[in-house]
Amino acid sequence: MKLALPASTIQIGDEQVPLLFYADDIVCLASSEAELQTMVNIFSCFCSTYGLTLNVSKTMTMVFGGQGTQTRVSITYRGQTLTQVDEFRYLGMTFHWSKGSIHGGGVLSTAAKGAINALISHAKSENSLDIRLLCKLFDNLVSPILLYGCEIWGHCSKLTNTVDSIYNGFLKRIIGARTSLDSNVVLAELKQTPMWLKKLKRQCMYWNRLMKLEDNSLLNKAALEQLTWYNSGARRDKKCWMAATACSAQASLASLLNTECEPPIMQITALEQLTRDHERHTFQNKALQSIRHEGSRDFYASERFIREDNFRSITYAQCFWRSGSPLEIANSVNMRTLIRFRTGAHKLQIVVGAWVGIPRNHRICRCCNMNIVEDEFHMVFECLLYDQTRHEHIDLFTTTGSSQNNLQHAQRQSTTLKPMLARTNYAIIIDNKADEMRRFFNYPNQGLLASFISKCLALRNHTLNQ
Numbered sequence: 001m002k003l004a005l006p007a008s009t010i011q012i013g014d015e016q017v018p019l020l021f022y023a024d025d026i027v028c029l030a031s032s033e034a035e036l037q038t039m040v041n042i043f044s045c046f047c048s049t050y051g052l053t054l055n056v057s058k059t060m061t062m063v064f065g066g067q068g069t070q071t072r073v074s075i076t077y078r079g080q081t082l083t084q085v086d087e088f089r090y091l092g093m094t095f096h097w098s099k100g101s102i103h104g105g106g107v108l109s110t111a112a113k114g115a116i117n118a119l120i121s122h123a124k125s126e127n128s129l130d131i132r133l134l135c136k137l138f139d140n141l142v143s144p145i146l147l148y149g150c151e152i153w154g155h156c157s158k159l160t161n162t163v164d165s166i167y168n169g170f171l172k173r174i175i176g177a178r179t180s181l182d183s184n185v186v187l188a189e190l191k192q193t194p195m196w197l198k199k200l201k202r203q204c205m206y207w208n209r210l211m212k213l214e215d216n217s218l219l220n221k222a223a224l225e226q227l228t229w230y231n232s233g234a235r236r237d238k239k240c241w242m243a244a245t246a247c248s249a250q251a252s253l254a255s256l257l258n259t260e261c262e263p264p265i266m267q268i269t270a271l272e273q274l275t276r277d278h279e280r281h282t283f284q285n286k287a288l289q290s291i292r293h294e295g296s297r298d299f300y301a302s303e304r305f306i307r308e309d310n311f312r313s314i315t316y317a318q319c320f321w322r323s324g325s326p327l328e329i330a331n332s333v334n335m336r337t338l339i340r341f342r343t344g345a346h347k348l349q350i351v352v353g354a355w356v357g358i359p360r361n362h363r364i365c366r367c368c369n370m371n372i373v374e375d376e377f378h379m380v381f382e383c384l385l386y387d388q389t390r391h392e393h394i395d396l397f398t399t400t401g402s403s404q405n406n407l408q409h410a411q412r413q414s415t416t417l418k419p420m421l422a423r424t425n426y427a428i429i430i431d432n433k434a435d436e437m438r439r440f441f442n443y444p445n446q447g448l449l450a451s452f453i454s455k456c457l458a459l460r461n462h463t464l465n466q
């Protein structure tokens, strides 16, 4: 006896959608309760004929579409009523009766958060917060969860924001920066591609793959139907996957989708331009111009910094982020310390004073008696506490172009403030503080730079805790 498997009345193009098989998973799609019951009955006969058993407890029904509450159906299999659910996980993606696969993206985000917590607590228990290693582990263990199925749900801007904030939050956690820190600064500092860009690339590649299919597969037919729908003007209808994906891609970069050709193709190479534009926009326009505009050190005291919320998250050192490449530093602890310093995740008064509402000009260094605001510049170039440390890292100061032309002045100052330091045979008197900081952070031997910062901070800690 030969039994035909049921096909549904749901069509893609001119083809009836058959039962969907994957390993031991089976999906029956029907357009009415009666039709689904018929399909289940035929399926029951099929199972009897071939000696197969259906696990009824794992078999669910769901009615897609609509608002409010789900339409109830009663489907039975050999007298047992199948449970109707609001969501069901199929091939790793959770589908919701009204939110479809978008809901699945949200479920994966929650799972990714759990994976991050496990990853970080494991790293802490091993006492290893090596940033490079953690980034690699994230790419291998968390990204696959976070971006699973993003080709389908990636057009949802809310989910994109969630995915971005999860990734950026992870990066901030591993460097120990505060959550209010500008995420773009962290991404640049750690040389990481923003998650939305990784996701967009996968969406674009999937798009192109669909447009190039030439076989007789169901997927190809679905793609062609989407294309017809898209070409007919379903641009704003979020239920048209192609229209929604095109919209989200073009919102990122107008020229990303080449609509001149038929079918339209995503220009993957344009994504590289997008990365560059993104960096330029973030740093040249935001951080660097602001400091140029306000003038080196007075940046902190500037009206703009005090007034605008976004500017509060930018610290002095961050403005020089483009210099240097801390990720190449061999010593992972020093590397982390330098990155933290550059992103303002340190305990100098300029930062700590802000937490307790001390006015900027009152955030005075407690490590020396120079009566100067303790910011990154003060620690690196001025503070008398670190004279010996500077001496031990003399190359950082003699080859950066730091002028020694005012040696006498410096020695006089040192003598006045702390006679012992008059022995110091170098001095740093700087006119253009912004340029000097940039040169300092750009010093070719980043390991030496990181060692200097680490030693200064350790000395500071020791001095203040005595």
Ligand SMILES: [Zn+2]
Residues within 6 Å of the ligand: 365, 366, 367, 368, 369, 370, 374, 378, 382, 383, 384, 385
């Ligand atoms: Zn000081």
